[in-house]
Amino acid sequence: MSGGVNVAGSSAIRLDRVWMTYHTREAETVALADISLDVAPQEFVAVVGPSGCGKSTVLSLVAGLIRPTSGSVEVCGEAVTGPSGHVGYMLQQDCLYEWRTILGNALLGLEVKRAVTRESVEMVRHMLDAYGLGEFERHYPRHLSGGMRQRAALIRTLATRPDVLLLDEPLSALDYQTRLEVSEDLYRIMRAERLAALMVTHDIAEAIAMSDRVLVMSKRPGRIKSGHRISLTCERQTPIGRREAPEFRAYFNAIWKELTEDGHAVAGGSEHADERGWAPAAV
Amino acid sequence: MQTNADGRPRRCSGPGLTGRPGPLAHSDRLRSSGEHETFLRSLARRRMLVGTARAMLLVAFVVLWEVAARFGWINAFVVSQPSRALATAMSMARRGELWIHLGMTVGETAIGFTVGTLIGIVAAVMLWWSDLLSDILDPYIVVLNSIPKVALGPIFIVWLGTTVTAIIAMAISISVIVTIMMVYVGFREVDPDRVKLLRTFGATRLQILSKVVLPASVPVMIAALKVNVGLSMVGTIVGEFLVSKAGLGFLIVYGGQVFNMSLVMSSVILLSIVSVLLYYGVSALEQAVLRTRE
Numbered sequence: 057m058s059g060g061v062n063v064a065g066s067s068a069i070r071l072d073r074v075w076m077t078y079h080t081r082e083a084e085t086v087a088l089a090d091i092s093l094d095v096a097p098q099e100f101v102a103v104v105g106p107s108g109c110g111k112s113t114v115l116s117l118v119a120g121l122i123r124p125t126s127g128s129v130e131v132c133g134e135a136v137t138g139p140s141g142h143v144g145y146m147l148q149q150d151c152l153y154e155w156r157t158i159l160g161n162a163l164l165g166l167e168v169k170r171a172v173t174r175e176s177v178e179m180v181r182h183m184l185d186a187y188g189l190g191e192f193e194r195h196y197p198r199h200l201s202g203g204m205r206q207r208a209a210l211i212r213t214l215a216t217r218p219d220v221l222l223l224d225e226p227l228s229a230l231d232y233q234t235r236l237e238v239s240e241d242l243y244r245i246m247r248a249e250r251l252a253a254l255m256v257t258h259d260i261a262e263a264i265a266m267s268d269r270v271l272v273m274s275k276r277p278g279r280i281k282s283g284h285r286i287s288l289t290c291e292r293q294t295p296i297g298r299r300e301a302p303e304f305r306a307y308f309n310a311i312w313k314e315l316t317e318d319g320h321a322v323a324g325g326s327e328h329a330d331e332r333g334w335a336p337a338a339v
Numbered sequence: 340m341q342t343n344a345d346g347r348p349r350r351c352s353g354p355g356l357t358g359r360p361g362p363l364a365h366s367d368r369l370r371s372s373g374e375h376e377t378f379l380r381s382l383a384r385r386r387m388l389v390g391t392a393r394a395m396l397l398v399a400f401v402v403l404w405e406v407a408a409r410f411g412w413i414n415a416f417v418v419s420q421p422s423r424a425l426a427t428a429m430s431m432a433r434r435g436e437l438w439i440h441l442g443m444t445v446g447e448t449a450i451g452f453t454v455g456t457l458i459g460i461v462a463a464v465m466l467w468w469s470d471l472l473s474d475i476l477d478p479y480i481v482v483l484n485s486i487p488k489v490a491l492g493p494i495f496i497v498w499l500g501t502t503v504t505a506i507i508a509m510a511i512s513i514s515v516i517v518t519i520m521m522v523y524v525g526f527r528e529v530d531p532d533r534v535k536l537l538r539t540f541g542a543t544r545l546q547i548l549s550k551v552v553l554p555a556s557v558p559v560m561i562a563a564l565k566v567n568v569g570l571s572m573v574g575t576i577v578g579e580f581l582v583s584k585a586g587l588g589f590l591i592v593y594g595g596q597v598f599n600m601s602l603v604m605s606s607v608i609l610l611s612i613v614s615v616l617l618y619y620g621v622s623a624l625e626q627a628v629l630r631t632r633e
Contacts, residue, residue, distance in 0.1 A: 139540065
């Protein structure tokens with residue numbers, strides 16, 4: 057599925073010295089300070105950071121929803137000037153429209169792009185089949201479980217054949233069981249479709265389990281503090297399998313330490329308490 | 340199960356009735372099936388009691404009114420009496436007048452709330468489309484909302500003449516501002532993530548409107564329609580008081596002027612029946628639409 061756009065050597069996503077400042081009547085807020093990052097074709101990069109550090113702003117920039125104050129944003133070697141066909145965006149909520157059937161929801165992106173053809177509908181139905189939602193295509197979202205809904209949302213995103221996937225805490229609205237289950241699905245599907253992905257999350261374990269590289273962001277103004285290339289020795293390269301790798305805990309502790317270093321973890325105490333429970337021993 | 344222990348009757352929210360899965364809940368339900376029957380019986384008894392009491396209240400009121408008028412406890416000339424009101428209505432029905440008046444009022448009201456709702460929705464779309472416009476118009480909408488619309492009646496009559504159009508204008512004016520406010524707020528409360536999702540696909544503002552804002556606001560629009568049924572009826576009746584030669588509002592005013600209280604009373608009763616039926620009609624529409632949603 058990764059389009060021919062990914063010329064060898066060029067990045068799937070590239071941010072170069074990006075600054076982002078928000079203005080309100082009360083104040084001027086620097087959300088991102090000098091962010092540079094590269095995501096290679098087919099690479100899965102996770103960004104972790106405390107709440108409000110501007111993680112989601114990075115995704116909005118890549119999606120072309122907002123423009124940076126300075127610096128440049130490129131997707132597949134093209135400067136981002138607005139929402140483009142290269143990018144698929146998954147949000148924390150599945151955002152399925154309850155008045156549309158699952159098929160109708162999955163076709164939403166194609167409808168917006170005026171690309172609904174007999175072939176594209178056939179392709180979407182094939183994807184629904186392949187990911188276990190075939191028999192539900194005429195059902196409404198309320199009939200589906202949380203995990204199935206998130207899978208339907210993923211198919212809606214993939215239907216537009218993006219080259220790059222942006223994941224904005226795609227699992228955090230799900231309960232623990234479903235979360236593991238969906239992370240498996242997500243991982244499998246993304247690897248199968250050979251997509252590059254940028255995922256933001258505040259869940260360290262999830263970031264390590266799913267990605268090739270974890271970037272740690274500081275509190276606002278958001279900067280990239282460090283990067284960790286994740287290399288895990290385990291039999292099954294799936295999020296659950298990867299949690300069992302011996303190196304997992306070391307990565308977890310290193311990233312956890314960096315996040316807590318400048319004291320901002322105190323503010324996000326509950327989140328991090330949750331993450332501690334997510335240490336490999338829990339799986 | 341706590342409800343079992345202290346012997347109080349099981350409520351709908353009790354653990355046995357939630358259908359929570361698992362062997363415990365299942366055996367729990369079996370064990371307490373006798374108690375459950377008792378609970379269901381007590382529900383049915385209560386429903387019966389409420390229904391009977393409602394009917395009795397109406398019957399008692401009508402009988403008391405009739406008897407009081409007959410025995411001269413109250414002045415039947417001033418307050419009329421059920422038998423006379425019924426006779427008046429029946430004779431109007433026989434002459435066919437009744438249906439003309441009913442049709443007039445129902446028609447004016449229906450056009451009033453339909454057109455009022457539609458204009459309101461279109462205006463709300465315009466305000467949603469342009470934040471600048473909504474900022475500019477905000478104080479005017481507040482003023483239009485606070486003036487009693489019936490005060491505009493004479494203006495409509497001067498502009499539109501003593502016609503059905505003036506009555507409908509009255510009915511529309513009374514419902515349109517409320518619709519604008521309700522629907523506009525509804526538009527603004529559409530989940531921002533759902534809008535964001537469309538924007539990531541590169542949706543235009545028109546697509547955002549048609550694919551998420553309007554469909555997501557259908558419940559709000561129906562709620563506005565429901566409110567407007569009552570409001571348009573007020574507009575219609577006031578309009579008929581002022582200008583008309585037909586309609587229930589006309590009958591009420593005419594009856595009052597010639598001191599025919601039976602005509603007034605029968606018209607008021609018919610009016611309440613009509614307004615309830617219209618309300619239930621829109622409620623049924625609401626149920627039908629919302630059934631397909633969560």
